[in-house]
Amino acid sequence: MTLRPLVLALIVAAAPMAAFAQAPGDAASAPAHRSAKGVGVVTEIDARQQVLTLKHEPIPALGWPSMTMPFHVASPALLMGLKVGQKIAFDTQEAEGLPEITAIRKP
Numbered sequence: 001m002t003l004r005p006l007v008l009a010l011i012v013a014a015a016p017m018a019a020f021a022q023a024p025g026d027a028a029s030a031p032a033h034r035s036a037k038g039v040g041v042v043t044e045i046d047a048r049q050q051v052l053t054l055k056h057e058p059i060p061a062l063g064w065p066s067m068t069m070p071f072h073v074a075s076p077a078l079l080m081g082l083k084v085g086q087k088i089a090f091d092t093q094e095a096e097g098l099p100e101i102t103a104i105r106k107p
């Protein structure tokens with residue numbers, strides 16, 4: 001019996017794990033999180049989770065068509081005074097999980 005097939009199998013099995021382990025810590029080559037301005041209508045407010053669901057208009061800067069989707073809000077204070085059905089303008093930034101809303105304006 002030769003060890004070569006076993007060694008090759010281990011290398012193949014380990015390669016994806018190594019790639020995964022390196023990716024998150026490789027800040028130098030990680031793309032910057034893009035930010036953009038958007039306009040949308042509030043469809044759901046979850047103050048406890050700091051999640052705001054919006055039916056937003058297209059956001060060309062991010063390549064997004066119009067859609068209804070949840071955003072994380074950077075601060076609970078951003079949700080104060082908001083109501084379902086209200087139209088808002090917002091600043092958003094890509095994040096690891098949900099995109100984050102960093103500012104809200106009420107036109």
Ligand SMILES: [Cu+2]
Pocket residue numbers: 056064065066067068069
């Ligand atoms: Cu969207």
